[in-house]
Amino acid sequence: MKTMKDSKSVCEKSFVASHIKELPKSGIRKFFDLVNTMDDVISLGVGEPDFTTPWTIRETGIFSLEKGHTAYTSNLGTPQLRRAICRYVSDNYHADYDPMKGCIVTIGVSEALDIAMRTLLNPGDEVIYTEPCFVSYPAEIRMAHGVPVAVETFAKDGFALDPVRLAQAITSRTKAILLNFPCNPTGAVMSRARLEEVALLAVKHDLVVLTDEIYSELNYGEPHVSIASLPGMAERTIFLHGFSKAFAMTGWRVGYACGPAEIIDSMMKVHQYSIMCASTMSQEAALEALTSRGGREMLKMRESYRRRRDLMVAGFNRIGLKCLMPQGAFYAFPSIESTGMSSTEFAEKLLKDEKVAVIPGCAFGACGEGFVRCCYAAGSADISEAINRIGRFVAAGKKK
Ligand code: PMP
Numbered sequence: 001m002k003t004m005k006d007s008k009s010v011c012e013k014s015f016v017a018s019h020i021k022e023l024p025k026s027g028i029r030k031f032f033d034l035v036n037t038m039d040d041v042i043s044l045g046v047g048e049p050d051f052t053t054p055w056t057i058r059e060t061g062i063f064s065l066e067k068g069h070t071a072y073t074s075n076l077g078t079p080q081l082r083r084a085i086c087r088y089v090s091d092n093y094h095a096d097y098d099p100m101k102g103c104i105v106t107i108g109v110s111e112a113l114d115i116a117m118r119t120l121l122n123p124g125d126e127v128i129y130t131e132p133c134f135v136s137y138p139a140e141i142r143m144a145h146g147v148p149v150a151v152e153t154f155a156k157d158g159f160a161l162d163p164v165r166l167a168q169a170i171t172s173r174t175k176a177i178l179l180n181f182p183c184n185p186t187g188a189v190m191s192r193a194r195l196e197e198v199a200l201l202a203v204k205h206d207l208v209v210l211t212d213e214i215y216s217e218l219n220y221g222e223p224h225v226s227i228a229s230l231p232g233m234a235e236r237t238i239f240l241h242g243f244s245k246a247f248a249m250t251g252w253r254v255g256y257a258c259g260p261a262e263i264i265d266s267m268m269k270v271h272q273y274s275i276m277c278a279s280t281m282s283q284e285a286a287l288e289a290l291t292s293r294g295g296r297e298m299l300k301m302r303e304s305y306r307r308r309r310d311l312m313v314a315g316f317n318r319i320g321l322k323c324l325m326p327q328g329a330f331y332a333f334p335s336i337e338s339t340g341m342s343s344t345e346f347a348e349k350l351l352k353d354e355k356v357a358v359i360p361g362c363a364f365g366a367c368g369e370g371f372v373r374c375c376y377a378a379g380s381a382d383i384s385e386a387i388n389r390i391g392r393f394v395a396a397g398k399k400k
Helices: 004-010 027-035 055-066 079-093 108-120 136-143 163-169 192-204 261-274 280-291 294-318 343-354 380-399
Strands: 103-106 126-131 147-152 174-179 208-212 237-242 255-258 372-375
Touching (some): 055 280, 103 108, 108 136, 108 208, 108 261, 163 192, 343 372, 343 380
Parallel strands (some): 126 147, 126 174, 174 208, 208 237
8 A cells, every 4th residue: 555655656746836846945944953953052043032921911811811702803803903003003103004994913924924925916026125134035925926136235334225226126027125124134224314215216116115123122223213104105115013022922923014005905805815813812912012011011121132232242243253233133143254164064063063053144145144143032141151152163263
């Protein structure tokens, strides 16, 4: 009898669609499969808060179940949560969206990105985004039959998007620009002046802007500016945000998109047929995050990240790995060029020799080569010990 294992020899063709077959697996996942086989590793790898969700939010989730709120909600999400989201976006980002027609609650920013791409793109449409970037962007675009077009950013420019390079990347097939500031993995932010130049290009070429603001509360320098707040931009901007990072809620899987009514109504169709609605319990917990003490808890967490950022960045510069001061998110992106190793070689050897896990910069796009991403949402003692070990590793490499 043939078993499942033999099925490849029975079926000549692959059942997998070619655009999915061609997708590379995330460089981060591959690396963590290796980390998971080892003991006593200090991990600066995973990009998520090291806090548990604040108690008031957890308690609301528990009460939601206790009260028996176990049914579906409206496809768009509960009206209470959508109203709170639009108020939050208006108060904090100065962009006004209609809670009944311009807002949809999703399963994290991940789903919001997915349904936005599937809603906007015809096959072959191009989406411009900055690199190094969150690993999902090119894959999300490809899965929606679009064409990812990366614009490189550079350490000498603080990894901000250069509008001149953006203008050069625009073609007659460009449909959208995808922004992520503060940026994963560089921690870069964008000044209002630069955003204004991006906005002018979007208007001139009649493009949609998607702005992934998932790290926007974790901003340590100048006040955060959203491109959605610039004159004439809310009507062409899809504002993507969620609760994972600011409120330490990665596992609750809740986020949202705010945008023009026509686009949100169409995104709702994709969401309705593939998802139905975000988890009811998570939506109630998210409402608590926005309306009660969630904000105060978030500020405390941000202050703690800031202290750990300073510790990590000073440490890297002390041991001779040049590192810019990231202005947002919770990632440092030091250059490892001085070691003469590629970023993959550096990360693999460091893991083997010193048991510290960092992510090779090339996982975030080709121009991430020469850097590694280190998440400072880790304990201060672990950060100090990791820096000592990396320092020893770098010094040992120099002696060879
Ligand atoms: N966007 C960026 C830039 C991210 O870094 C992440 C998660 N690492 C996401 C989106 C996905 O977040 P969520 O948990 O809301 O799906």
